[in-house]
Amino acid sequence: MLSYILRRLLYAVxxxxxxxxxxxxxxxxxxxxxxxxxxxxxxxxxxxxxAAFKAKHHLDRPLPEQFGLYLKGVATLDFGESWKTGRSxxxxxIAGLAPTLLITVPGFICGIIAALGLALYQVFVRxxxxxxxxxxxxxxxxxxxxxxxxxxxxxxxxxQFNYFPAFGFEFRGLETAKFLILPVGILAVVNxxxxxxxxxxxxxxxIAQDYVRTALAKGVGNMQVLTxxxxxxxxxxxxxxxxxxxxxxxxxxxxxxxxxxxxxxxxQLFLAIQQGDQPVVMACVFLGALLYLFALMLTDVLYAxxxxxxxxx
Amino acid sequence: xxxxxNHWLTRNCITLFGFALLGWVLWNGSHHERxxxxxxxxxxxxxxxxxxxxxxxYLFIGALEVIRVPDGKGxxxxxxxxxxxxxxxxxxxYSAPMATQLLSSVTPTPLAGRHLFxxxxxxxxxxxxxxxxxxxxxxxxxLTSAIYIPLGTLAGLMAGYFRRRVDDVIQYxxxxxxxxxxxxLLIAIIMVLDKGLGQMAVALGVTGWVGLCRLIRGETMxxxxxxxxxxxxxxxxxxxxxISRHLLPNVMHLVIINAVLGFSGVVLAEATLGxxxxxxxxxxxxxxxxxxxxxxxxxxDPLVWWNLAAAAAxxxxxxxxxxxxxxxxxRAFDPKRS
Numbered sequence: 001m002l003s004y005i006l007r008r009l010l011y012a013v014x015x016x017x018x019x020x021x022x023x024x025x026x027x028x029x030x031x032x033x034x035x036x037x038x039x040x041x042x043x044x045x046x047x048x049x050x051a052a053f054k055a056k057h058h059l060d061r062p063l064p065e066q067f068g069l070y071l072k073g074v075a076t077l078d079f080g081e082s083w084k085t086g087r088s089x090x091x092x093x094i095a096g097l098a099p100t101l102l103i104t105v106p107g108f109i110c111g112i113i114a115a116l117g118l119a120l121y122q123v124f125v126r127x128x129x130x131x132x133x134x135x136x137x138x139x140x141x142x143x144x145x146x147x148x149x150x151x152x153x154x155x156x157x158x159x160q161f162n163y164f165p166a167f168g169f170e171f172r173g174l175e176t177a178k179f180l181i182l183p184v185g186i187l188a189v190v191n192x193x194x195x196x197x198x199x200x201x202x203x204x205x206x207i208a209q210d211y212v213r214t215a216l217a218k219g220v221g222n223m224q225v226l227t228x229x230x231x232x233x234x235x236x237x238x239x240x241x242x243x244x245x246x247x248x249x250x251x252x253x254x255x256x257x258x259x260x261x262x263x264x265x266x267x268q269l270f271l272a273i274q275q276g277d278q279p280v281v282m283a284c285v286f287l288g289a290l291l292y293l294f295a296l297m298l299t300d301v302l303y304a305x306x307x308x309x310x311x312x313x
Numbered sequence: 314x315x316x317x318x319n320h321w322l323t324r325n326c327i328t329l330f331g332f333a334l335l336g337w338v339l340w341n342g343s344h345h346e347r348x349x350x351x352x353x354x355x356x357x358x359x360x361x362x363x364x365x366x367x368x369x370x371y372l373f374i375g376a377l378e379v380i381r382v383p384d385g386k387g388x389x390x391x392x393x394x395x396x397x398x399x400x401x402x403x404x405x406x407y408s409a410p411m412a413t414q415l416l417s418s419v420t421p422t423p424l425a426g427r428h429l430f431x432x433x434x435x436x437x438x439x440x441x442x443x444x445x446x447x448x449x450x451x452x453x454x455x456l457t458s459a460i461y462i463p464l465g466t467l468a469g470l471m472a473g474y475f476r477r478r479v480d481d482v483i484q485y486x487x488x489x490x491x492x493x494x495x496x497x498l499l500i501a502i503i504m505v506l507d508k509g510l511g512q513m514a515v516a517l518g519v520t521g522w523v524g525l526c527r528l529i530r531g532e533t534m535x536x537x538x539x540x541x542x543x544x545x546x547x548x549x550x551x552x553x554x555x556i557s558r559h560l561l562p563n564v565m566h567l568v569i570i571n572a573v574l575g576f577s578g579v580v581l582a583e584a585t586l587g588x589x590x591x592x593x594x595x596x597x598x599x600x601x602x603x604x605x606x607x608x609x610x611x612x613x614d615p616l617v618w619w620n621l622a623a624a625a626a627x628x629x630x631x632x633x634x635x636x637x638x639x640x641x642x643x644r645a646f647d648p649k650r651s
Contacts, residue, residue, distance in 0.1 A: 022489065030505045143633040148604060288497060
C-alpha cells in the first residue's frame with residue numbers, strides 16, 4: 001500500500017511539472033509584460049508606474065529566469081504576495097480555508113446523501129411512472145446553469161422574503177448557520193440531478209445481477225436487498241463519481257462565494273480574476289491541480305477499501 | 314481579421330459549411346446497418362423525437378440570425394432583423410411584459426407598441442433579443458465542436474490503436490490538461506486570446522477534448538481486440554486504413570452522443586463565463602449576457618425579471634432538449650444498457 005502511494009506520488013510529478021509549464025506559458029509567456037501590468041494597475045496607468053511595477057515583480061527579466069523564480073517559489077510552497085493587497089498569498093489562503101470548507105463540505109455531503117436517497121427510491125420503483133418523472137426532474141435540474149440557481153434563490157429567498165441574509169458572513173457561533181443555509185443548499189442542489197442519474201444507472205446495473213435474484217429468492221426483503229447488497233456493490237462506481245467531483249467544487253464555490261460575499265478561497269479567486277491579480281490565480285491553478293491528483297489517488301485507495309478483490313500494487 | 318470574419322459572405326459560407334459537414338456525417342452514417350437500426354429505434358422514442366425537433370428549431374432560428382444579408386448601407390443585418398423590421402417598435406427603456414406604458418417613469422409615457430416579453434434597458438424587445446441569442450449558442454457550440462471533436466476523436470483513436478508510446482504521450486497530455494481546473498484554464502486562454510466568440514470557442518475546444526478522447530480511447534482499445542480488426546490487419550491494410558475505415562465508423566456513434574452533450578455543456582458554460590467577465594463581448598445578443606444583466610435588474614425597484622426569465626427559459630429548454638436527445642440516442646444505439 002505504502003509503496004503504491006509513493007509510486008503514485010512519483011507519477012504525479014511530471015503532471016505537476018506540465019501544469020506549471022502550461023500555467024507559466026499562458027500567464028507569462030504569451031502575455032506581454034505591459035498587458036499584465038495594465039491588467040493589474042488599470043488601463044490608464046502612467047508609463048513610469050508600469051515600469052516600476054514590472055521591475056518590482058521581475059516582469060522585465062528574461063522568461064527562463066522568470067520561470068526559474070516561479071518554480072523556486074512553488075517548490076518552497078511560497079506563492080509570493082498578492083499584487084493587489086501586498087499580503088502573502090499563503091496566509092490569505094489559509095484564512096479563507098475555513099469559510100470555504102464550511103460551505104463546500106456540508107454542501108457536497110448533503111448533495112450526495114440526497115442523490116443516494118433519490119437513486120435508491122427510483123430503483124425501488126424502477127421503470128414505473130414515478131421513476132420516469134423523477135428522471136425527467138433530474139435532467140431538468142442538470143439543465144439550469146449554476147448562476148441561475150444562485151441569482152433566483154438569492155433574489156427570491158433572501159431579497160424578497162428576507163428568510164436569509166443575502167450577503168455576508170460572520171463567525172457567530174450557531175448563528176453562523178444563518179449565512180450558510182442558502183449557499184449550502186444551492187451547492188447540494190446543483191449536483192443533485194447529475195449525481196442522482198449516475199447513481200440510478202449504477203444501481204440498475206447491480207440489480208440485474210444474479211446475486212440479487214438469489215437474495216430475493218431466499219426471502220430477503222426488498223429494502224434490505226437495496227441497502228445491503230446493491231448499495232455495497234455499487235460503492236466502487238459511486239466512489240469514482242463522487243471523488244472525481246471534488247476538484248469541480250472549486251468552481252461551484254467560486255460562484256457561490258462571490259455572490260454571497262463569503263470571504264473564502266473562491267471569493268479570493270474571483271476577485272483576483274476580476275483585478276488581474278496574477279499570482280493569486282496562478283497559485284489557485286497549482287492548488288487545483290494538487291487537489292485533482294490527490295482525488296485521483298484517493299479514488300484508488302478507497303477502491304481497495306470498498307472491494308477487497310482489488311489489490312494496490 | 315475581424316473585418317474578414319464579420320463580412321456577411323464569410324459568415325454565410327462558414328454557416329453553410331458547418332451544416333454541410335453535419336449533413337455529410339449523418340449521410341455517411343445512414344449507410345451503416347448499426348445506424349439504420351438505431352434510427353428505427355429512435356423514431357419510436359417520443360421524447361427523443363420531440364427533443365430533436367426542438368433542437369432543430371433552435372438551430373434554425375440561430376442560423377437565421379447568423380446568416381446575414383447586406384442592408385444597403387455598407388453593413389449587414391440578419392434574417393431575424395429582416396423578419397421583424399418595422400413590426401416591432403423600440404422603446405426608450407424598460408417596460409413590463411404586455412404593459413402599455415414605460416416602467417417607473419414619473420409621468421406616464423405610453424409605449425409605441427405591446428411587447429410580449431417586455432423591453433430591456435435599451436428599449437429593445439426581449440423576445441427578439443432572446444431569439445437572437447440562439448445565434449450565439451449556435452456559433453459557440455458549432456465552432457467548439459469543430460475544434461474538439463476532430464482533436465478528441467483522432468487522439469483517442471491513435472492512443473487506443475497504437476498504444477505504447479503514442480498512448481503514453483496522449484495520456485500525459487490529457488492528464489495534465491485535466492489536472493488544471495477547467496474554469497481557470499478557460500479564463501487564462503481567453504485572457505491571452507482576448508474576448509470574442511471565436512476565442513471563447515477555441516478556449517472551450519482546447520479544454521473540452523479530454524473527456525471525448527478518454528471515451529474514444531477506451532472504446533478503440535475494446536474494438537481493437539475484435540476479429541474484424543485482426544482480419545483487416547491480416548489482409549495487409551495500413552494502420553490509417555484500419556483506423557479510418559474500420560475503427561472510426563464503430564466509435565462514431567459515441568462521438569455523436571458526446572457532441573450533443575458537449576453542445577449543452579458549452580451553452581451552460583457561456584452563461585457562467587459571462588458572469589466571470591470573460592464571456593461574450595458586450596453587444597452580442599447572448600443569453601449569458603442577458604442573465605448576467607438580470608443579476609442587477611432583480612435588485613431594482615420595481616423588479617425587472619422578464620429579461621432574466623426569458624434568457625434562462627430559452628437556455629433551459631435548449632439544454633434540456635439536448636440532454637434528453639443524448640439520452641435517446643444512447644438508448645437507440647445501445648438498447649441493452651439503460
